[in-house]
Each structure stands twice: as C-alpha cells, then as structure tokens.
Amino acid sequence: MTNEMDNQLAGVGGAEPAGAPSRQEDRPAEIAPTAPEPDTASSERGKSSPEQHAEDAARTNDAYSRSFPSLSEGDVVQGVVVHIDREGVLVDVGTKSEGIIRRSELSRDTSIPAEEIVSVGEKIDVYVMEAENQDGNLILSKKRADFEKAWERVQEAKEHNRTITAMVTDRVKGGLVVDLGIRGFVPASHVGTGSMKNNLERYVGQSIPLKVIEVDKERRKVVLSNKLALEEDKAHRKAETVASLVPGQTRRGVVRRLTNYGAFVDLGGIDGLLHISEMSWTRINHPSEVLKEGQEIEVVILKLDLDAGRVSLSLRENQPDPWASVADRYHVGDLVTGVVSRLVPFGAFVRLEGGIEGIIPSSELSTKKGTKSGYGIAVDSEVEAKVVDVRPEERRLVLSLKQARREEEQRRERKDVEAYQTQSGGDELRYTIGDAFRAQQQSEEGTDQEEE
Structure with a gap:
C-alpha cells in the first residue's frame, strides 16, 4: 500500500516519457490549479521598512x-x-x-497694558489675519474683531430700530463725535431737543442714548440721533405714567422749567403745571423763591385733562397749612409784629410768624381822617399791629395799625402820669382830665407831623 502511494507520488513528480501528451492537456481545464491572490494586508503587516513607518505617521498626522x-x-x-x-x-x-495676538492688534489704544485689556482664562472674539504665516503660526487680532462686531452691532441697531449707547469723545464743527467701537457722528440738530442754543460742550465725556439714522460701511460713515432716542424714551415713559395717574395721588417729579406764573414738572414722560399759587400756603413773588430747575420734588395731582394734555399739580398740599392753627395762636386784642409784604389800594398786607398774611384795611392805617392809605409805612418795613378780627375758615386775619398806635400812646401817657405822681410825692394831685385830653391831642398832632 505504501509502495503504491510512493509510486503514484513519484510518477506525478517524475519526468514524462517521450511522446506522452502534455500534463496540462491531459488534466481537465476545470481542475487546473490557479495561483492564490496575494494577501495585501498581511503583506503590509509584515513590512517593517522605514518607508512604511513614514506612511503610517503621515496618515496619523493627517x-x-x-x-x-x-x-x-x-x-x-x-x-x-x-x-x-x-x-x-x-x-x-x-x-x-x-x-498669536501682537500688542498692536489688541486695542486701538496701544498705550494700554495688555493685562488691562484681557486676562488669562477670558473668552474673547478674534479676527484671523493669517491662517498660517511663514513660520507656521496663526496670527489673530482682537482689535479687528472688535471693529467687525461694532459694525454688525450698528447695522443691526439700524435694521431693528434699536437704541444704543455711546460715549461722546469730542465736540466738532456741526455736532458731536461718539465712540461705538467705530467713529460715529451726531449732528447738532439731533443732540438733546435739537435746539441750536444747546451747549454741546457739556456732552463731552457723557454716555448718551442714540438712534442710528445712516450707515455706510464702505465709506466708514455712521450718523446717529440723540434726539430721536430721547423722544422714543419719553413716549414710552409718558404712556406708562398716564396710565397710572390719579387725582389726589402724590408723585415724584423733577422741575424742568420755571416761568413767572409757575413751574413745569416732569412726572416721567409727561409735564405737569405747578402754578405759583399752589407752591406755598404763603404768598411768593416768583417760583425761584422756593424752587430751582433740576430739583426733585413731591407734588399732588390736582386735576387731569389727558385729552388736552394738561396735568395740574400742587406742592403746598404736601405741606402743613399754617391757617389750621391760627385760631390757637392769634386772638382779638393781641399785639403782633410783622413785615409789610404788599401795599394795595385798600390797605397793606403784613407777613406774620408762620408765613401767614394779615390785612390792615386803609381805614386802620392812620389815626387822622383823610390821610392817604398806607402813608408812613413801606414794603419790608416792620410794624406792630393789633388783631381786630380772626376768621380761619375764610383765611382772613384783620389787623389795625391805628389801634396799636393808640394803645401805645395810652401806655406812654400812663407811664408819664405814674412818673409825675412819683415826683410829686405826698403833694395833692394836680393832674386833671383836661390835662390828659390836651396831652393826648398834642401827642396825636405830633404823630401826624412825624408821618408828614
């Protein structure tokens, strides 16, 4: 058995006899052996050449x-x-x-230290100046990123009618220059209320609200309006304020403007009129005596006429009424001292302690009939008068200068009599009623001569 397998193997592997047909011709085509395809992956895994290592490193790096x-x-x-x-x-x-951001590309102001502009760990926007320079470095710029963002911000504000805020850096011919991250210009007619009398210098260094009215990036041109921003803000505040106003309500406001007849008070987008008669319980000659522009005050809403845009205010309603205690402080027959505040055809007004005014009728100004009303006294002069009538419910206090002087004369006469009696000692009194009458007449004539 073994010899037969050996002979078969030897016959297969030995030389063919002469004249025998080719083995390939005798072997059926379907069983002809084919060469196996090379295993590329196995072949590459088997490589260990430097070239292969370089290819692998290149692919990994890529x-x-x-x-x-x-x-x-x-x-x-x-x-x-x-x-x-x-x-x-x-x-x-x-x-x-x-x-890398070079120092010159951090900020428009190169004098500011880098540590004051950014800090380690801070997130910032940067502009790619070079994706890879000759040294293979990525070159960035914060300054240019800020510049691009500023333009985007301005363009968005223009498109959506948003209000932006910027610092006024300079006053130039025709208006103001503002810093938006880019240069912006505000015409003088668009600063504040737009008045040509506006002092533009006072805006330098201040941050002001602005509306964008023109943007041209190619020409690096931005035109803005402070006036439109203020008008929009005032309209919003006015709507909110009007919706909440109620007669009798106490509101805080700012004195915006003084006039001869009163003051206009900004209540928050809407102005109310504070008439001079509602500024104090006592008489004042001009609103500047009690108020000044820019002053913050508390006022009471007296009347509302929103259709006409009128709001009437009172300041004195928040103050104690001095007439409420007049009946306790002043009584008929009292002698009081005050200052003449006004002279009128029918008499004189005298300001007393507490700010209330009493009236001296012309008939009570002089002790001599026919004497000109108010004769012998002047505005701001101090006088002593007698209380002859008190009517707090009518806010009326009537005084008499004549009666006060008469009482003063009588006091002097009594004093003279007492002095005479003291000098006479135990002697019989010689001072008669006629003497007293004559002395009074002489005193009255002397008083009238003094007035003349």
Missing part, C-alpha cells in the same frame, strides 16, 4: 489635523486667553496650536 477646525483669513472666532507677555497674547481657538 487624521489628527483634520480633527481641528479649519480657519481662513477674515474669520471671526471665539477663543480663550492662555498666556500674556510683553510680546502679545496667546489664544486657544481650538486649532492644533495657539494663535
């Missing part, structure tokens, strides 16, 4: 690089500050290596 975002010049992206030194700032923007 896959690693593709895992990071690709940036192009002009992109604006967000990054995190990772390092600050005197050369500039390193920012991680998610790429293979950090980007």
